[in-house]
Amino acid sequence: MKSLSEQELHNLAMNIVGRKLEAEGYEFMGVNSKPMKNPQFVCLKNKQLHFIVVRNVVFPQDPRKYDLDFMEKMKDHAIKHEAKMYYAGVGLYNAVDQSLPIFLNEEYIVDYDGLIEI
Numbered sequence: 001m002k003s004l005s006e007q008e009l010h011n012l013a014m015n016i017v018g019r020k021l022e023a024e025g026y027e028f029m030g031v032n033s034k035p036m037k038n039p040q041f042v043c044l045k046n047k048q049l050h051f052i053v054v055r056n057v058v059f060p061q062d063p064r065k066y067d068l069d070f071m072e073k074m075k076d077h078a079i080k081h082e083a084k085m086y087y088a089g090v091g092l093y094n095a096v097d098q099s100l101p102i103f104l105n106e107e108y109i110v111d112y113d114g115l116i117e118i
Helices: 006-023 068-080
Strands: 027-031 041-045 048-057 083-094 108-111
Antiparallel strands (some): 027 041
16 A cells, blocks of 8 residues: 655645635636645636635644744735735544555545645
């Protein structure tokens, strides 16, 4: 069994967030799938610019907790561009045993509550 790489987990988290944003009427202006290139999504909704940082979070970490200092720097960047800043933490866990990695073509659990405004 092959476990998903960091990039594959990041892409999975991006797809989960991206589908939700699309369903909520966000228009994608820019998408960056590199984990350390931020923000991952630059979107427009109701003529307002939105910056969204996406992180995949593994067990036992809480997907609602984020790096405060980093997100404050990102918020400063967003303010310069008259954008709103959001964090999207996506918990991805092995469905059989959360302490195990996620394996290719195996079931997994998604823990995602939506965007957290910074």
